Amino acid sequence: MASAMIALATISYAQAPHTIQVHVDGLSKDTVYLAHYYGNKLYYADTTVTDAEGHLTFPGRPYAECGKHAIVIPGPKYFEFMAVTEDIVIETKASDPSKFVNVIESEENKVFYEFLGFIGERRAIASPYEQTLDDSTATETQIQEARQVLTDLGEEVGAEQKRILSVHGDKLFAKYLNMVLEPTIPEVPQNIANAQELQYRWYLDHYWDRVDFDDPRLVHDGSFHQILDSYWTRVLPQVPDTLLNSADRLIAKALGNDEMFKYIAHYITFNSESSKVMCMDKIFVHMVDTYYASGQATWMNEEQLKKVMDRADELRDSQCGSIIPNIILPGLDQETWMSLYDVDAKYIAVLIWESTCGHCKKELPKYKELYKKWQPKGLEIFAIGNDFDPEPWQEFVEEQEYTDWINVSDNPLINAQDSASALIYSGVTTLKSLNFRTTFDVFATPKVLLLDKNKKIIGKQIGAEQLGDILGRLEKM
Template structure:
């Protein structure tokens, strides 16, 4: 099993949440529930896609659940948590004094609202959507039965398309006619972007193949009220925001870093929204499985955490995450590999990484006690045999500071002798574990002729594919 010393950024997520409180002016929300008495009801607030308890009450004998307090209930999306548990959403804007009434047997269909325009609009819309969902479900069932009747099937499909158009028209109308209504803004965040056709020449040939993609990216947040801090307390914004950075954007560190900075500038006016965005992006970049994305993590740490823009971080957590970024930075893609000059099994002959003359150099840091390394070692030898005559060499670094087990393993596996086997020792220590961010083994990097890092954090199987691709690219 691979040895791991990974410091997980998510450990201090609790610091972020603990600093988020719901406080300020008073509130009073009444929920009348038919056929439900003497039950405990919770009011939970969203932060992103997660729910946190904000208040609790007991339903009176008259079926009334009353939530009230002297502190502020910040604008956002909340949920009534009924026994079961059953969750029913409720919106809170700048006027948190309203009444709602419903029958628990059909909460949404029977919902009545007094004193809250945003909830009235929102629940009218949900009722409309539920009706349309039922219509589409029935049509889909008919479509299954009409699979052999193409004319009938097309007619059903047209009806489904018409319903979707009705929903889209309703969404656009609500947002256009009620731009400042919190309910309309929440609905707007779920709306897809209408992308126009690309420009074409007189022959109908598209003249800008990237037009639609650029439009999609540039208008992705058109229906998101970024000037309203309440969006941080909605799952709709959470989904939209994460979809943009995880799916819509090209997943390259330069691209996501640039858009991260642009987006952060738009939300830095609000401390809570700023924290939400900065934390998520930092954590997402650090834990990304995409090679090279650690550069985006380093970018976030250097430009926000190390510049005193994250006051919610305590000194210990800040020091830990800063150290993590500083360890990552030397081996970012495109950098020249950190210098190493290590000795062989005799402890007398030294070989520098930069003395290795090869078109491609594999830096392979492994440990004889590492179970995963034992599986990768024979693969590494096979890979070397396959590419030796194509200018590939392997600088094989034993991770143990004490050399006995490393030497013993090499003696028991003479095939490893084909590689350039080196290590350090108490007598000749080296800092490669720090410079190469060795928090687990094995560590594999691929360097070009100039010793620039072109691949990292890969297994031997993936390494072979990358080398094949590089060789093909150079032949063309």
């Protein structure tokens, strides 16, 4: 389990005058690793070998790289500690290193382990009462008693957390602890009609008050990742424009703190690229253009940066909010060239599909029914055949009677280099039209882009049923 948590990474760090000295009873000339947290993941940072009695020493961490760390011994087993700019002396046992930690020197880690001991004691007390709540045979009296005990324990933990913040507010552990404490939302007067909305706005405005944006060490603990992930995926509405504006505001808070800027920018960029939420690619392209292409992603080498920027370029023409490039391709007869920009409709669904695609064959009848319902209300479908050979596409369209909407496709002849060049230079078509698979990042079909009357992309990657729902909502606006 421990090995799954630890990413194999080698990172070199500058030396510091203080040291991390550990004695692990039960080790003898064994290899031991120093690992550090980056967000919620552990990465190897240094390695050494114990002496015959299990003693080892690591150089202390530079300030910007301080944070929650771990000593990883064979097994693998590990225990965590707070690496800060002070000498640290800890002893433990190889049989269970996290259980037998004894902090000999380090005020930071004494506070850290005192709190862990406090929490461990409360968990032991809580365990039988939690079992009572899960016991279907428990009496109402037992349930009420269990709830009261657990409530009291929760209040004790809260009081201890507040004590640590008050007495040890200068400690790094106190900053980590503060990050996981939710802001206390003030009560709203009873005569206020939109009380929940006001409380939500207050919560948003004060969500990041618990974070010291000047401290680079805060990213070296899972608590920072926890509140960032919660903010991005649960607190904020999953609306791309709202998320995009919130991303810029959050990153602005971290400017000047390279470690935090890197963590937030990286998280938002790659979360938006992999998100299943419609139109999140808009955020990915914005992040790359604003923070990567501008030279601010100093942690990436040239090859990595090029890969990210190339990916943004691949998504650029199909991102929500942009005007779709004109697509000019031959129609069903493969002789009449048809232009997307010539389509005059309130809504246009660009439907990219192929006749050999099983999923397409299941979806197309749904789009056919949708077209019958919505064509009188202003919907047009511009269907692009993704078959490289036009004959199967033509036969399928005609046999299944998908001839009511606009059908276009390419073919090997027009894609031949000489033909393509001649067609482009003569103005018959465009490079983006002939390369529509690249233009629209087509890796799977069917792929649908919903356009408004101005040819702006307002939806993508949507099935027929979802498309119908979106059109219904648009008509009510």
